[in-house]
């Protein structure tokens with residue numbers, strides 16, 4: 001039986017989607033169906049397809065009582081919209097179904113999420129309680145279990161705040177289920193608790209996987225923990241991070257730890273925190289293991305700090321391109337899923353191109369494309385790629401050869417608010433060449449530097465007429481440049497245009 005709240009959300013979504021012009025949405029990124037989306041949730045394989053849920057408020061383009069929106073894909077590029085999966089319709093989640101995760105178990109799709117309860121008096125919010133809950137379903141309809149909530153903060157410790165206890169990530173190892181969940185201790189620092197269960201319903205607290213002394217922000221949201229190349233990786237999104245040199249500049253940022261995990265003791269021995277993405281708009285990443293073994297990460301391409309959207313849009317929020325992640329020498333490398341190449345068209349290539357001063361390259365323009373620039377050699381001070389450009393707008397990516405600093409400047413990217421527009425990133429030499437791969441999809445840009453050693457994600461607010469791409473070189477250099485447009489065409493056409 002669907003609740004009235006869920007049925008209304010489904011009906012509303014189905015009607016409102018029809019009113020949105022598909023052309024105003026990104027071409028190859030997942031975007032809010034209608035209304036608002038934030039964190040990716042429940043990224044998982046179910047019946048040989050990839051499902052992605054997301055924090056969702058269908059009724060306005062601002063955050064509100066959280067539902068779980070739902071999409072699925074076979075190739076991480078083309079997404080099929082499915083009806084709203086969860087709505088805040090139970091006593092234990094009446095103020096929202098917050099972030100969580102999913103696994104496939106015994107033919108069922110198991111969702112684990114945070115239920116939120118609020119108690120209000122006439123003038124203020126008196127109490128917030130966050131609890132972990134479970135729902136099971138068939139890939140479309142999900143039933144919340146009678147045993148909910150399955151986990152409350154006091155089951156971990158008396159000193160854990162019941163108001164900041166959220167974002168469970170579940171996985172199975174052998175015959176046991178494991179979960180990591182964000183907690184907040186009495187010093188108001190985030191910690192990640194590890195729990196186990198043999199039946200999904202009864203959970204036992206093991207230990208704190210990682211403790212936070214406040215060096216990396218306060219509350220740590222949306223943990224993810226997984227094996228990669230015989231090591232373990234913990235991803236989390238801390239709030240209120242403080243900048244350190246050129247690192248950790250997004251107040252609400254994302255970090256990862258790499259280390260060894262022992263299932264017998266529950267101990268995770270890890271190195272220092274590193275930044276996942278250096279851009280303005282990247283939060284709450286979540287991963288899943290693809291059917292061919294690749295670990296795929298997707299994140300909300302947005303930020304709680306730069307919460308802006310184009311005025312006229314009735315939808316707000318997009319996800320990053322799903323990224324293949326790998327560990328090389330303890331460092332996370334990320335690159336767009338290889339499936340993107342199936343959607344390439346209009347290839348333009350410049351081999352050993354001599355470049356100096358201001359240049360346009362024939363055929364290199366557009367707003368939905370994959371562009372790779374490899375600077376092979378030269379005597380140059382800096383080079384720039386100016387994207388989404390016309391007389392009024394430009395978004396600049398500049399690399400200085402002496403310092404190895406990459407600067408991203410969105411001062412003229414259509415932002416009508418006084419927010420941070422310039423960010424710098426220190427590139428460690430990755431050999432002789434510097435490689436910058438740019439994914440542009442209408443209102444977003446993602447950079448992948450030196451084969452994925454650094455990633456940078458940012459939204460743009462530039463009208464679609466600004467299609468030019470210019471290059472500027474102070475000095476001279478030789479570069480290899482390849483551009484592919486990205487088009488979602490009729491399945492029968494795929495491959496024919498390349």
Ligand code: FRU
Nearest residue numbers: 039055098099166221222284
């Ligand atoms: C992270 C987050 C989560 C929470 C969700 C609510 O962006 O704050 O911690 O579950 O968003 O929408």
